[in-house]
Amino acid sequence: MSYLETTAQFYSEVAQTPDVGLCCVQSTPLRLPDLVVPEAMQAMNYGCGTTVHPAELAGEPKVLYVGVGGGLEALQFAYFSRRPGGVIAVDPVAEMREAAQRNLAIAAEANSWFAEDFVTLLAGDAFALPVPDASVDVVAQNCLFNIFEPEDLSRALAETFRVLKPGGRLIMSDPIATRPIPAHLQQDERLRAMCLSGALTYEQYVQRIVRAGFGQVEIRARRPYRLLDRQTYQLDEPLLLESLDSVAFKVPIAPDGPCIFTGKTAIYSGSESCFDDGAGHVLAKGVPAAVCDKTAAKLGAIASEEIWVTPSTWHYDGGGCC
Known part of the structure; x- marks a missing residue:
């Protein structure tokens, strides 16, 4: 079984039986006027940070969300677009899409401003997004791309670049590692699915974004995420993982190199x-x-x-x- 198959199986399981502590999210969900997040949706908040930054969402953007989870951030993005089809959410796991659809139906009852058709759920994956070239303003993913092996990460980043309009934004939240993760952890497919062993270092992560063609990268937040201890993970010394929230812009790379704001x-x-x-x-x-x-x-x-x-x-x- 490949790591992608292991990941699909893992998220099928947590879609059917939510694991509240899966990604150890410590941040409080975004508080907005008249936004009610159903408990079932919050229980499936499988992310390491947030991709919903209000300053990025003026003008009712067309949003593509990759890896829908329980639908929390799709609902938050819909708060800003507020129109049928304003948010497209893509997930390869049928059970996850079904769970998100149920949660969005509950959200429609709890939020007078929200209708279920504000979010379109589609089958698909990060390597073949089911939308045309240059068709969306924002692509977002939370704690998904870190699962990929490095070359697959590059494929996913290239695909997001394809579907974004010129000037569009890739908004991401992923774990990063404060030093390279040892091979025995990288090869553990279940730990990779749990967002614990696939993280790149900050330098490697940003380099992949720039190689995909993004000319400007802005760091929104960088904070501790998990500590991998010696005994449990067979390490010489503890290894700190951090959560990195970033926004990458589809703008040309300047002749003297990309602009990275930290x-x-x-x-x-x-x-x-x-x-x-x-x-x-x-x-x-x-x-x-x-x-x-x-x-x-x-x-x-x-x-x-x-x-x-x-x-x-x-x-x-x-x-x-x-």
């Missing part, structure tokens, strides 16, 4: 009222300005005594240099 700022402290690097970045004296990692490195190099570059905060919500 929450860095640049602060000018020289004698003039402002600093202009001649490349579109103007820093007012004493005022922090959000910059991508690439720009931060360049500014630090050209005026190291006059410009302070602060470390990554691993949180960024727009308004930067690019």
